[in-house]
Amino acid sequence: MSRQLPLLDQPPRERSDAARNREALLAAAARLVEEQGVDAVTMDSVATEAGVGKGTVFRRFDSREGLMGALLNRSETEWQALVISGPPPLGPGAPAIERLHAFGHSRMELNLTHAELIRAAGRAGSRSYSAVSFAAMHMRYLLSELGVRGDLHFLATALLAPLEMVVLVQQTRVDAIPLDSVKAGWDDLVRRVVCPEVNRPV
Amino acid sequence: MSRQLPLLDQPPRERSDAARNREALLAAAARLVEEQGVDAVTMDSVATEAGVGKGTVFRRFDSREGLMGALLNRSETEWQALVISGPPPLGPGAPAIERLHAFGHSRMELNLTHAELIRAAGRAGSRSYSAVSFAAMHMRYLLSELGVRGDLHFLATALLAPLEMVVLVQQTRVDAIPLDSVKAGWDDLVRRVVCPEVNRPV
Structure with missing residues (x-):
């Protein structure tokens, strides 16, 4: 096998480095959000936290708005992964009623952080509908596990609506x-x- | 008493004509919304419906966006008046549970129309918080009439949230x-x- 041709499941070294680089910057930005809040996240502070030059941060994200938009996607994806396969009670393994309460509380915290990220992201940030429909789908699943009868589509919407950012x-x-x-x-x-x-x- | 000085409760004739004029145009626009939907409302169609020249409509509202913004305020105010003192079951006189259902249904219809008005109004249209707080206040009143116990502030928010435009x-x-x-x-x-x-x- 030629060493020049990368395998399909082995991305070219440069692309894989770029992805790792990007993830390291996003992880640094996420730590800053958690510890000091959204306002503490600047291109400078992310560069310092990740131990790289400021130019690297600009090369990956163009602007603070772009960084915030990327952070928003990463945060939603991570949260969905925690709901699907993270530790209980948010993840599987706890009784459905405990999962439901944990789900609502963590969605509130997530949405409050996201509201700030969206504000900071300007045009780069908007919540995708897939985020909302994932939450609704999971809510319907928990309600049916709990034996709730009725229009589960509406009830899921109604339980999520007071958790909406606005x-x-x-x-x-x-x-x-x-x-x-x-x-x-x-x-x-x-x-x-x-x-x-x-x-x-x- | 001098005929030149208007009384405090008698606005100057020109101002009162202007107000009547404006109200006639808004009433014409509201009829168009009700009968044909928001898209049917143009400066032209409002002029025709009100039986005035198009220039008059522009003088009062500057633009279609401005007209939509004014229509939005008028519609919210009218609805609040119907809730406070209109016919039952939305207005007083019906059992609280019937009022609550009528309130939710009419708020849904109002919000769907308002969503279109806000879209058409662009920057001229945004829902004032007083609109939301009026609805929450009325909801809390009906819940307490119904003997609902608990955090009525949150429960009112939760019952209104699925009726939010978005x-x-x-x-x-x-x-x-x-x-x-x-x-x-x-x-x-x-x-x-x-x-x-x-x-x-x-």
Whole structure:
């Protein structure tokens, strides 16, 4: 086999280096978001955190907006992976009702971070519908596991709607309601939706 | 009393004519929206419907966007007046549970029209927060009338969230779910929230 021709499952060395490089920069940016918030993420701070020159960050992402857009995609994908195969109670292995509560709480935290990333990303950032439909699909699955009867499509939409960024930002930032109160309110809503009395077989 | 000085409660004749003129144009535009939809509303069609020259419409609203913005405010204000003092079941006089269902259904219809008006209004149109807070206030009132216990602030937000324009447009336009199914789903959600079993006094 010729050493000059890369195998199909072995990307050319340069491309694979670029991908690793990009991932290292995004991981550094994600650490900064987690530790210091979205505002702390600049092309400079990411370069320092990743131990590379600022020029490298610009070569990979063009602008802070571009970096924020890439960070947004990575964050959503990582979260979906945690829901599908991460540790319980968000991932599989816990009772469905515990998974449902964990799912709502972690979606709230994710959406609040994403609201800031989208603001910082400007035109580069918009939530893809696949993100919303993944969440709705998972919600329908958990509701059916819990024996909830009715229009599960609508009920999933209704349970996700108060977690939407615009509603959550209004509650926590504008109305200054503590996130823990919003979580408790949502837990109570879940309790009402899964309440056995309203889900008795007919 | 001098005839030259207008009384405080009698606006100058020219201003009052202008206001009447403006209201006649908005009423004509609202009829067009109701009968033929938002796309049918142009500066021309409003002029024809109101029986005035096109120049008059431009003088009052500058642009189609400006007209749409004014229409949006008028529509929200009219709807609030119907909720506060219009005929039942939306207005007072019907049992609270009937008012709640009527409120949700009419809010859905209003928001779907408003979504189109906002799109057509471009920068001139954005929903004021007072619109959202009026709806939340009324929802809390109806929930407390129904003996619902718990965090009424959050429950009101949660019942309004699936009626938000972005969620409703996704359901009816993108997912092509008939509005009647969305209404039925929402009615079921209301039933779960007001369910006596989850609202028993402790």
